[in-house]
Amino acid sequence: MIENVFTSSWFYWAVGIAIGLPVGLVALTEWQHALRKRESFLVRPVTLLRNYLLPLGALLLLLTEAKQVPAGATSVRMVGTLVAFVVLVLLLSGVNATLFQGAPAGTWRQRVPTIFIDVGRFLVIAIGLAMIFSFIWGANVSGLFTALGVTSVVIGLTLQNSVGQIISGLLMLFEQPFQLGDWLDTPVARGRVVEVNWRAVHLETSTGLQITPNSVLAGASFTNLSRPVGKHKLTVTTVFSLDDPPNQVCAMLARVAADLPQRRQDAAVFAAPLGASEYRTTIPLASPADDGVAKTAFLQWVWYAARREGLHLNEAGGQFSTPEQVADAVHHVVAPTLRLGSDDQRELIPNATLxxxxxxxxxxxxxxxxxxxxxxxxxxxxLNGGTDDGTEITIGTLDEGGFLGQSTLTRQAVIGNAHAIDEVTVVHVEREHVETMVQRNPLLLQEFGRAIEERRAHARKALKAASE
Incomplete structure (x- = not known):
């Protein structure tokens, strides 16, 4: 009896399965942990192999080899079907992990759209299931494929326009002329790509969501404003009077554009005359999303800057700094700070600018x-100050009666920027006239020095707190 057990083939299969299954599970578990630590894409295929294929394969061998169950038995067919299906899923998961998920950037594997992968996966699963039912269960699937083929032809002829759009969309997706988040300028709209499907591209525009069929984009030319990266520029055209010196106008436009917070810092602005009183200003921006905000701010600032420099934007001019307004500003704002008497005020008015x-x-x-x-x-x-990482923090705020530029007397450089929060009206007094007033009242120099040190100390404290 014992000799018959050792000479039976089922005994060795049973012992092999009893030993091999735990050893295989331990080995695959260690492999799974190692891949998970490296965040490898192969974790999912190895998990399928450990949790499903190995136990089902052991069960199938146990039924057919150890217990000698006939291959045509229902239990063997059911287990065999499960094993074949898991092998099919494992094959798809392994191919996806090795070819597409781990594909290097810029290769054709990385550019293949998910739609193509899904369609290919569906076809492989359909063919695999047909083969499983044909070889394991003996089903006749040729009639099913014939019916599906005829049905596909009928549906294709009925929906040829829709199918054409789908094919156009698939071809465009494979080429990948744009990605989600890119800004497109198409013949029908300009906006940011928020969704791409088989039929259409969804653009988020200033007026709403623009749905553009893929066939329209595939058959027309459009501009991807987001590519190449870091090359987007905004162009603004302005008009000045023929009497305005072109060099002065270009310098003013370039200076204003350079102060825009949306400007890309690694590129310079450029302003040039176009003739016929027109000037073009080219402003490099970080993203097309900043076009509207940057253009609005630029045109507003140019309006103020042109009047400060006596230029005529849109061939219009205007007188803002009148002697009466300057006198009123000197009396209410400058005189209390510089402690000016009536005679000093009258002397200063011709030398002040509003x-x-x-x-x-x-x-x-x-x-x-x-x-x-x-x-x-x-x-x-x-008042803003810059930190070590390049960001600006607010140091303080000045309102009516405040002053800037007190270090003009000590010839010290300022440590922060000053930005207008809203429309600001100021009175400028040149350095030599301030010196004249200070010589008449030496205590002012001490007060200015104290103000300079207080602001610097406050700025250092704010910057230190921001860096901690």
Whole structure:
């Protein structure tokens, strides 16, 4: 009896399965943990192999080899069907992990759209299931494929327009001329790509969601504003008077554009005359999403800057700094700060200038030595300081009666920027006239020195707190 057991083939199959299954599970578990630590895409195929294929394969061998169950038995067919299906899923998962999920950037494998992968997976599963039912269960699947083929032809002829759009969309997706998040300028709309499906591309525009069929994009030319990366530029055309010096106009436009917060810092702005009183300003921006905000701010700032420099934007001019307005500003704002009497005020009025700045404009730049003092007549000004990582933090705010440029007397560079929070009206007094007033009242120099140190100390404290 014992000799018959050892000479039977089923005994060795049973012992092999009893030993091989635990050993295989332990080995696959260690492999699974190692792949998970490396965040490998092969974790899912190995998990399928460990949790499903290995136990089912052991069960199938146990039935057919150890227990000698006939291959035509229902239990063997059911287990064999499960094993074949898991092998099919494992094959698809392994191919997807090795070819597509781990594909290097820029290769054809990385550019293959998910739709193509899904369609291919569906076809492989359909063919695999047909083969499983044919070889394991003996089913006749040829009639099913014939019926499916005839049905596909009928559906294709009925829906040829829709199918054409789908094919156009698939071909365009394979080429990948754009990705989600890119900005497109098409013949029908301009916006950001938020969705791409088999039939259409969805663009988020300023007026709503624009649905553009893939066949329209595939048959027309369009511009991808987001590619190449870091090359997007905004072009703005302005008109000035023929009497305005072109060099002065271009310098003013370039200076205003350079102060825009949306400007890409690694590229320079460029302004040039086009003839017939027109000027073109090219502004490099980080993203097409900033076009609207940057253009609005630029045109607003140019309006104020042109009037400050006596230029005629759109061939229009205007007189803002009248002697009466300057006298009123000197009397209410400058005189209390500089402690000016009536005679001093009358002497200063011809040498003072009244100017306006738009919201967001720069009144003072970090690192420059002021050539004049600036007194705020109306509006608010925000003082900013730069941290080590390049970000700006708010140091303080000045409102009516405040002043900037007090370091003009000590010839010290300012440590922060000053931006207009809203429309700001200021009075400028040149350095030599401030010196004259200070010589008449030496205590002012001490007060200015104290103000400079207080602001610097406050700025250092704010910057230190921001860096911690």
């Amino acid at each position: 100017e306006r700045y738009g919201a967001g404009e720069v009144l003072q730049r970090a690192g420059e030595v002021p050539e004049r003092m600036t007194f705020i007549v109306s509006g608010r000004v925000r």
